[in-house]
Amino acid sequence: MNTYASGFAGGALIGLSVALLMLLNGRIAGISGLVAGLGRDRGLRRWVDTAFVAGLIAGPAVFALITGAWPTMRFVAGLPILVVAGLLVGFGTRLGSGCTSGHGVAGLARLSPRSLAAVLTFLGSGMLTVALLRALV
Amino acid sequence: MTTALRLLAALAAGLTFGLGLSLSGMLDPARVQGFLDVTGAFDGRQAWDPTLAFVLGGAVSVAGLGYVLARRLPRPAFAPAFELPTNRRIDRPLIGGAALFGIGWGLSGLCPGPAVAALSTGALPVAVFVAAMLVGMMAHHRFAARA
Numbered sequence: 001m002n003t004y005a006s007g008f009a010g011g012a013l014i015g016l017s018v019a020l021l022m023l024l025n026g027r028i029a030g031i032s033g034l035v036a037g038l039g040r041d042r043g044l045r046r047w048v049d050t051a052f053v054a055g056l057i058a059g060p061a062v063f064a065l066i067t068g069a070w071p072t073m074r075f076v077a078g079l080p081i082l083v084v085a086g087l088l089v090g091f092g093t094r095l096g097s098g099c100t101s102g103h104g105v106a107g108l109a110r111l112s113p114r115s116l117a118a119v120l121t122f123l124g125s126g127m128l129t130v131a132l133l134r135a136l137v
Numbered sequence: 138m139t140t141a142l143r144l145l146a147a148l149a150a151g152l153t154f155g156l157g158l159s160l161s162g163m164l165d166p167a168r169v170q171g172f173l174d175v176t177g178a179f180d181g182r183q184a185w186d187p188t189l190a191f192v193l194g195g196a197v198s199v200a201g202l203g204y205v206l207a208r209r210l211p212r213p214a215f216a217p218a219f220e221l222p223t224n225r226r227i228d229r230p231l232i233g234g235a236a237l238f239g240i241g242w243g244l245s246g247l248c249p250g251p252a253v254a255a256l257s258t259g260a261l262p263v264a265v266f267v268a269a270m271l272v273g274m275m276a277h278h279r280f281a282a283r284a
Contacts, residue, residue, distance in 0.1 A: 010161025011195025019203020026213035059155010088241030090273020096234020125239030
């Protein structure tokens with residue numbers, strides 16, 4: 001399968017997951033929100049969200065079992081930059097109430113203007129950041 | 138019974154998400170950054186990588202169908218009600234937060250879903266990124282409590 005086809009097929013699986021979580025459990029599949037909620041929520045909700053995150057983490061391992069190879073990962077930044085990036089992603093996704101999944105997939109699928117504004121903003125700032133990175137480094 | 142089904146549904150949805158990310162190529166920071174690198178094509182350094190747009194297209198189409206279906210149902214199968222965001226304001230926290238997130242995403246080629254999923258690969262850079270991300274989330278929690 002070529003890269004675009006597997007991208008689309010993988011995307012469809014992600015969309016299926018988002019649809020299932022809404023149809024079965026009534027929840028938006030936003031990863032930053034679910035992960036942040038693990039530290040705050042109590043009772044059943046915490047267990048349910050833990051189950052989702054456990055499944056998410058198992059995903060690449062199950063993929064490796066099925067295909068015989070782990071998904072490719074080529075890191076583009078050293079550890080100090082990854083720390084800075086991680087802090088920005090953690091703080092920014094909470095301040096902005098979502099990331100590529102919650103705003104990008106679920107929000108756009110709901111035709112939410114708020115999510116569209118967030119998506120255009122993080123795509124824009126991401127592209128600007130990479131452009132500056134390429135120009136300066 | 139419903140509780141067990143709800144847990145199982147969450148686990149299955151999480152697994153499907155992780156498999157989708159793995160198949161899509163979006164666990165690869167170089168590929169994600171290649172999508173964000175729109176100036177690379179102009180100076181011939183690196184061809185633009187449109188894969189992320191195909192992933193987003195596939196994901197939004199299928200999720201959209203699911204949401205259309207959800208709108209016709211009185212309630213989800215294993216929970217009392219659909220939980221939908223009520224905030225519709227496009228305000229400064231939304232835009233500021235998304236802008237900060239985009240900077241971190243561009244620097245690393247990582248966002249929360251792929252980073253958390255990739256913890257199972259045991260790669261050290263992923264663990265470092267996720268640890269910093271959790272610290273960033275906790276920092277926001279404190280900041281929000283004070284504001």
